[in-house]
Amino acid sequence: xxxxxxxxxxxxxxxxxxxxxxxxxxxxxxxxxxxxxxxxxxxxxxxxxxxxxxxxxxxxxxxxxxxxxxxxxxxxxxxxxxxxxxxxxxxxxxxxxxxxxxxxxxxxxxxxxxxxxxxxxxxxxxxxxxxxxxxxxxxxxxxxxxxxxxxxxxxxxxxxxxxxxxxxxxxxxxxxxxxxxxxxxxxxxxxxxxxxxxxxxxxxxxxxxxxxxxxxxxxxxxxxxxxxxxxxxxxxxxxxxxxxxxxxxxxxxxxxxxxxxxxxxxxxxxxxxxxxxxxxxxxxxxxxxxxxxxxxxxxxxxxxxxxxxxxxxxxxxxxxxxxxxxxxxxxxxxxxxxxxxxxxxxxxxxxxxxxxxxxxxxxxxxxxxxxxxxxx
Amino acid sequence: xxxxxxxxxxxxxxxxxxxxxxxxxxxxxxxxxxxxxxxxxxxxxxxxxxxxxxxxxxxxxxxxxxxxxxxxxxxxxxxxxxxxxxxxxxxxxxxxxxxxxxxxxxxxxxxxxxxxxxxxxxxxxxxxxxxxxxxxxxxxxxxxxxxxxxxxxxxxxxxxxxxxxxxxxxxxxxxxxxxxxxxxxxxxxxxxxxxxxxxxxxxxxxxxxxxxxxxxxxxxxxxxxxxxxxxxxxxxxxxxxxxxxxxxxxxxxxxxxxxxxxxxxxxxxxxxxxxxxxxxxxxxxxxxxxxxxxxxxxxxxxxxxxxxxxxxxxxxxxxxxxxxxxxxxxxxxxxxxxxxxxxxxxxxxxxxxxxxxxxxxxxxxxxxxxxxxxxxxxxxxxxxxxxxxxxxxxxxxxxxxxxxxxxxxxxxxxxxx
Numbered sequence: 001x002x003x004x005x006x007x008x009x010x011x012x013x014x015x016x017x018x019x020x021x022x023x024x025x026x027x028x029x030x031x032x033x034x035x036x037x038x039x040x041x042x043x044x045x046x047x048x049x050x051x052x053x054x055x056x057x058x059x060x061x062x063x064x065x066x067x068x069x070x071x072x073x074x075x076x077x078x079x080x081x082x083x084x085x086x087x088x089x090x091x092x093x094x095x096x097x098x099x100x101x102x103x104x105x106x107x108x109x110x111x112x113x114x115x116x117x118x119x120x121x122x123x124x125x126x127x128x129x130x131x132x133x134x135x136x137x138x139x140x141x142x143x144x145x146x147x148x149x150x151x152x153x154x155x156x157x158x159x160x161x162x163x164x165x166x167x168x169x170x171x172x173x174x175x176x177x178x179x180x181x182x183x184x185x186x187x188x189x190x191x192x193x194x195x196x197x198x199x200x201x202x203x204x205x206x207x208x209x210x211x212x213x214x215x216x217x218x219x220x221x222x223x224x225x226x227x228x229x230x231x232x233x234x235x236x237x238x239x240x241x242x243x244x245x246x247x248x249x250x251x252x253x254x255x256x257x258x259x260x261x262x263x264x265x266x267x268x269x270x271x272x273x274x275x276x277x278x279x280x281x282x283x284x285x286x287x288x289x290x291x292x293x294x295x296x297x298x299x300x301x302x303x304x305x306x307x308x309x310x311x312x313x314x315x316x317x318x319x320x321x322x323x324x325x326x327x328x329x330x331x332x333x334x335x336x337x338x339x340x341x342x343x344x345x346x347x348x349x350x351x352x353x354x355x356x357x358x359x360x361x362x363x364x365x366x367x368x369x370x371x372x373x374x375x376x
Numbered sequence: 377x378x379x380x381x382x383x384x385x386x387x388x389x390x391x392x393x394x395x396x397x398x399x400x401x402x403x404x405x406x407x408x409x410x411x412x413x414x415x416x417x418x419x420x421x422x423x424x425x426x427x428x429x430x431x432x433x434x435x436x437x438x439x440x441x442x443x444x445x446x447x448x449x450x451x452x453x454x455x456x457x458x459x460x461x462x463x464x465x466x467x468x469x470x471x472x473x474x475x476x477x478x479x480x481x482x483x484x485x486x487x488x489x490x491x492x493x494x495x496x497x498x499x500x501x502x503x504x505x506x507x508x509x510x511x512x513x514x515x516x517x518x519x520x521x522x523x524x525x526x527x528x529x530x531x532x533x534x535x536x537x538x539x540x541x542x543x544x545x546x547x548x549x550x551x552x553x554x555x556x557x558x559x560x561x562x563x564x565x566x567x568x569x570x571x572x573x574x575x576x577x578x579x580x581x582x583x584x585x586x587x588x589x590x591x592x593x594x595x596x597x598x599x600x601x602x603x604x605x606x607x608x609x610x611x612x613x614x615x616x617x618x619x620x621x622x623x624x625x626x627x628x629x630x631x632x633x634x635x636x637x638x639x640x641x642x643x644x645x646x647x648x649x650x651x652x653x654x655x656x657x658x659x660x661x662x663x664x665x666x667x668x669x670x671x672x673x674x675x676x677x678x679x680x681x682x683x684x685x686x687x688x689x690x691x692x693x694x695x696x697x698x699x700x701x702x703x704x705x706x707x708x709x710x711x712x713x714x715x716x717x718x719x720x721x722x723x724x725x726x727x728x729x730x731x732x733x734x735x736x737x738x739x740x741x742x743x744x745x746x747x748x749x750x751x752x753x754x755x756x757x758x759x760x761x762x763x764x765x766x767x768x769x770x771x772x773x774x775x776x777x778x779x780x781x782x783x784x785x786x787x788x789x790x791x792x793x
Contacts, residue, residue, distance in 0.1 A: 032517050079497050136771045139445070139497055140675060143668050144764040151664070152761030291501050330513035337506025341484070344502060345492045352493075
């Protein structure tokens with residue numbers, strides 16, 4: 001199969017999924033008495049404004065990191081559903097300790113990032129250890145660990161830490177002890193304004209974007225340019241062959257889970273650095289949307305960028321729709337769900353079509369030998 | 377103790393009796409009354425029913441070879457349609473709509489996994505993302521137009537009613553008020569006997585009709601899946617679909633049936649959560665992961681109906697206690713129960729020569745005991761995570777003894793190996 005045809009097939013699937021999602025949500029909107037064209041026009045119209053773009057980038061940043069965290073596991077056929085619990089726990093501990101230590105600015109920033117990665121990695125690694133030593137499927141253990149982290153550990157710790165010097169009063173500003181200004185990653189407004197115009201409405205482009213870009217580059221290099229990444233992909237494609245080839249299977253499982261969790265730990269950094277502490281009511285659900293992001297982006301470092309931007313655009317559009325009143329803002333959540341379901345189906349169909357193509361072209365190349373005889 | 381020779385129901389009855397004995401002793405020791413109170417077992421049942429229904433749903437799906445992480449999402453659909461249907465058309469219509477909505481969720485999962493061959497966990501995650509979006513949208517469109525409703529909650533939901541068993545629980549037949557046998561026995565203050573009677577009284581007093589249906593579904597499922605031709609065919613789809621195909625079974629159809637039933641039962645579970653038995657209102661996010669706990673009960677119960685019931689009751693118990701335990705003393709007593717349980721696991725492991733398991737259980741048990749001794753009450757959050765911790769501990773020690781259907785979660789394509 002030639003290259004252009006392959007690319008076409010790869011791109012066709014997500015595009016079909018998007019069109020399907022648009023069609024489905026149009027039907028829903030028409031039934032609920034809204035004009036879908038008007039709603040979509042509002043969404044796109046607002047997205048072209050600089051301030052909305054900043055919002056989209058701010059949301060895409062944690063989604064991208066979450067997507068990469070999930071993708072690291074996927075590359076090895078490991079399903080880290082626990083990103084949700086890992087990022088919240090990591091952000092809480094990192095914000096708390098980051099406020100307590102006495103370090104000069106840049107070192108404090110580094111300290112917070114390292115603590116977040118360590119906590120996320122340890123929590124996720126626990127699931128990896130359970131898998132290799134006790135044979136517990138990581139899907140089950142990370143679901144349980146999610147519940148333990150969110151309804152147990154975080155609910156308990158935030159109450160304890162809030163009492164010990166945290167912010168207790170003020171609407172919407174309740175959380176752990178604030179981190180000093182110097183310990184926060186500065187925003188990128190000046191960089192963006194250099195290229196464009198002044199950003200209004202007090203919007204700030206998160207500095208964690210830089211971290212996300214580094215994570216993306218690191219992911220690409222690790223998976224495609226290192227021995228570890230080769231082992232990771234080999235184990236994902238054929239675990240038995242990889243093991244015969246000398247890949248230490250158990251160690252790979254634990255390392256992949258730790259790595260996935262360490263990246264997951266960075267997801268919450270966007271919010272921490274924005275508000276300056278871990279709020280009592282943090283943004284939840286990024287871990288699950290991260291799974292969707294990784295799936296839509298096919299675990300590819302660039303693909304995840306696109307899917308993170310799409311999901312972020314939809315998230316931000318929800319606010320736009322509420323503002324303009326063209327349609328119910330909840331329609332975007334349905335769109336996200338439909339996109340992801342349609343995308344996985346479309347990918348499955350596309351990959352089967354590709355397999356058939358390959359089998360056919362292989363058969364043609366082999367001349368008169370029929371595939372069935374070859375298989376026998 | 378080797379109960380292996382006994383019939384299964386007697387063995388489980390003995391386990392339950394030993395469990396109550398432990399609770400009774402701890403209760404004496406700790407001067408709390410709520411561990412074996414009738415109210416506790418009553419709320420245990422209430423909390424167990426949705427877990428049981430979700431677990432049975434998972435059973436149908438996974439016995440047909442399809443992993444269903446989407447139970448949670450289907451349950452969410454059930455809460456919304458159950459509440460809306462009950463408010464607008466009456467309680468039984470709420471049940472019907474919830475079951476139908478859950479079944480549609482199941483159908484979606486079946487289309488993705490069976491027809492298109494999408495990874496089961498991925499499809500389940502997608503449904504869990506989609507379902508709250510759908511209910512949120514419906515809330516904004518419909519609930520906000522109802523008096524007392526808003527975007528996150530419904531008006532009060534009417535229930536299908538309850539009944540109390542006559543003679544055993546003191547229910548009435550017609551106008552005759554029958555005696556209350558368990559209540560009488562519980563008031564006699566006989567060691568263990570009164571405690572068992574007290575727990576039993578909670579299980580026969582003011583039970584919802586849905587709870588009764590859920591409990592009857594357990595033997596029915598066991599009969600359907602293990603004693604009928606339909607069940608054999610469904611199960612072979614989860615064990616060796618190729619063998620079923622060779623027998624001329626339409627594997628796709630049985631997988632569809634299993635997954636749709638799974639969704640329907642999850643929808644019923646959702647309706648129960650929204651019913652006055654537990655909430656009496658639809659509230660966004662009210663399922664709080666109970667679909668996942670149902671999945672845990674399924675694994676705990678080794679993919680068998682009565683095992684699922686055991687798991688559901690075990691996981692429902694701490695929730696039920698936590699709800700009534702305002703000062704945290706009963707939750708505190710439960711740590712001691714956990715420590716005793718871990719000690720039992722340690723002894724069990726030691727007699728089987730699993731030294732590392734025994735040491736691990738002992739360390740965990742001693743840790744629990746130390747926690748018990750150094751604290752007086754327990755923050756309320758811990759009781760909420762106890763079921764999840766129990767699942768992890770059970771899996772740590774018994775994962776090797778559990779056996780999932782052999783082709784569970786594997787992609788099956790007709791005519792391929």
